[in-house]
Amino acid sequence: MSMEMSKVEFALSQAQTAEDVIIVCFDSEGEMSMHSTITRGPDILWALELSKNYVLEMGQPEDA
Numbered sequence: 001m002s003m004e005m006s007k008v009e010f011a012l013s014q015a016q017t018a019e020d021v022i023i024v025c026f027d028s029e030g031e032m033s034m035h036s037t038i039t040r041g042p043d044i045l046w047a048l049e050l051s052k053n054y055v056l057e058m059g060q061p062e063d064a
Helices: 007-015 041-058
Strands: 022-026 032-036
16 A cells, blocks of 8 residues: 555645635546535635635646
8 A cells, every 4th residue: 555645635634724624526427515614605605716816826837
C-alpha cells in the first residue's frame, strides 16, 4: 500500500485549519454532492461566488 496521499486526502488535509469549509464532490459517475460547515444558503452562495471570482482571477496558463 502506498504511503502517498490521494488527491482527496491532500485537499482535506489542506482544509483542516479552516474555520469553515464547503466541499463539492463528484463521484465516479459524475454525480455531484456538496457538504458544508456553513448552514445558511445565502452564506454558502456568497462563499461560492467569492471562490468563483478567485478562480477567474487566477487566469489560464498560456498555450504553448
